[in-house]
Amino acid sequence: MFSTLSSRIAAAITGSRASISRGALLGAGVVAATLGMAACSTSNVLELRPDVDVGSQTAAVPSGGGMQNLVPNDPYLQQAEIRQEAAREMAVEAPAVMASQPAEMSRQVAMVQPPDMSRAIETSQPMETGRSVETSEPVEPQESEPEQSTAPVLAAYPRMNQPQMSAPAPKSSDEVACRRELKSLGVVYRDLPPIHDSASCSVDDPIKVSVLPGNVELKPAATLNCEMALTFAKWTKNELNPAARMRYWSRVKTIHQLSSYSCRRINGSRTMSAHSQGNAIDVGRIELASGRDIDVEKPGLFAFRTRGFLNNVRADGCQYFTTVLGPGYNWDHRNHFHFDLMTRRNGRRACH
Numbered sequence: 001m002f003s004t005l006s007s008r009i010a011a012a013i014t015g016s017r018a019s020i021s022r023g024a025l026l027g028a029g030v031v032a033a034t035l036g037m038a039a040c041s042t043s044n045v046l047e048l049r050p051d052v053d054v055g056s057q058t059a060a061v062p063s064g065g066g067m068q069n070l071v072p073n074d075p076y077l078q079q080a081e082i083r084q085e086a087a088r089e090m091a092v093e094a095p096a097v098m099a100s101q102p103a104e105m106s107r108q109v110a111m112v113q114p115p116d117m118s119r120a121i122e123t124s125q126p127m128e129t130g131r132s133v134e135t136s137e138p139v140e141p142q143e144s145e146p147e148q149s150t151a152p153v154l155a156a157y158p159r160m161n162q163p164q165m166s167a168p169a170p171k172s173s174d175e176v177a178c179r180r181e182l183k184s185l186g187v188v189y190r191d192l193p194p195i196h197d198s199a200s201c202s203v204d205d206p207i208k209v210s211v212l213p214g215n216v217e218l219k220p221a222a223t224l225n226c227e228m229a230l231t232f233a234k235w236t237k238n239e240l241n242p243a244a245r246m247r248y249w250s251r252v253k254t255i256h257q258l259s260s261y262s263c264r265r266i267n268g269s270r271t272m273s274a275h276s277q278g279n280a281i282d283v284g285r286i287e288l289a290s291g292r293d294i295d296v297e298k299p300g301l302f303a304f305r306t307r308g309f310l311n312n313v314r315a316d317g318c319q320y321f322t323t324v325l326g327p328g329y330n331w332d333h334r335n336h337f338h339f340d341l342m343t344r345r346n347g348r349r350a351c352h
Contacts, residue, residue: 175205178226185213187233192223195278201263203278213237216252222260225278228341231320232281235339239316240286247309250290258282258336267332274323280340296336298327313337318351325352 171179182189188211195203209229210221216236224232236255244252259282262275274280286294299306310326317324317339325338329352344350 171205175226178230179207182207182226182230182233185230185233185237186215187212187229189229195223195261197263200272201276203261206261206278209233212255214241214251216241217254219254219256222257222281223278224260224281228279228281231341232339235317235320239320240313243309243312243316244286244288247305247312248288248290248292250288250292252286253289254287255283256285256287258284274340274342279342280323280338282336282338284336296326297334314351318349321349323350325350328352 187209189207189209192206192208195201195206203223203225205226206223207226207229208221208223209218209232212218212233213236222229236252240255241252244250259275260280261278262273264273264275265271266273284296286296288294294306294309296310299310314324314326314337317337321339321341322344323338323340323342325333326336327334
């Protein structure tokens with residue numbers, strides 16, 4: 001009987017201990033759950049203000065609460081708080097210092113700032129919304145890059161004045177009429193600037209002739225005054241081409257000239273040549289469309305057709321030019337015809 005009673009008492013004691021243990025554990029769980037809910041309440045989450053805690057320029061970092069409670073030793077937050085405090089002190093002290101110093105000294109004080117403070121003011125930018133903050137290592141502030149200007153950049157080159165372009169002098173009525181007649185004959189030419197090599201070598205209104213009437217080429221292009229070019233064009237059309245057709249049954253294709261404008265004297269004389277005024281041309285060879293070349297030189301004894309052609313060229317030229325010199329006149333003219341419009345007393349002509 002006593003043994004049965006003892007076993008029941010032991011069982012009752014064991015059950016009470018188990019109840020006490022389960023009650024203690026249950027109570028501890030209730031307390032832990034209550035603390036956890038208090039720590040993660042909505043009010044605590046709303047108190048975390050990233051725009052303040054990461055160094056905003058509009059509000060100072062609070063000394064307690066918010067993220068400071070979660071990360072009490074965060075270097076970034078401590079630096080932000082120090083910089084904000086330094087900026088406030090500078091804002092308070094700067095007006096007094098500027099008022100007590102002259103203009104030059106105040107400018108120097110404004111320019112001299114501690115490196116850390118100036119960098120803190122320049123680099124303390126609010127973080128982007130939604131960017132996560134890692135608490136395992138400090139976050140270094142990023143320096144903002146300057147805006148790229150779209151305005152054109154002017155290089156520091158000296159300004160050069162525009163060249164003064166003087167308008168060409170108006171041509172005389174004779175020059176205008178001469179050029180009009182050249183065009184009517186089919187002469188191809190271009191105007192050149194005035195030539196003034198010396199007092200004795202000058203052409204006021206020179207032209208460069210490349211094609212004569214009848215599509216006869218002039219090679220190389222000759223620099224002449226307009227009157228000489230017009231006379232040479234008329235002689236080519238009226239005398240040279242008809243003589244070639246009569247003697248060789250072919251038209252003239254090209255006239256090869258040896259000299260047009262040239263600043264020189266007559267050989268063995270102190271007199272300036274007509275070439276120095278663009279008033280003369282030397283013809284050395286005449287090329288026909290048939291492919292035949294006629295060199296201007298004294299023909300052979302039995303070259304009857306060539307002699308007749310060159311005699312016609314010489315004689316007919318005296319009707320247009322005041323000077324015609326060719327083979328047989330002297331050694332200097334042994335291989336070309338010289339044509340010019342030199343003015344002489346009494347209108348005398350020289351045809352040799």
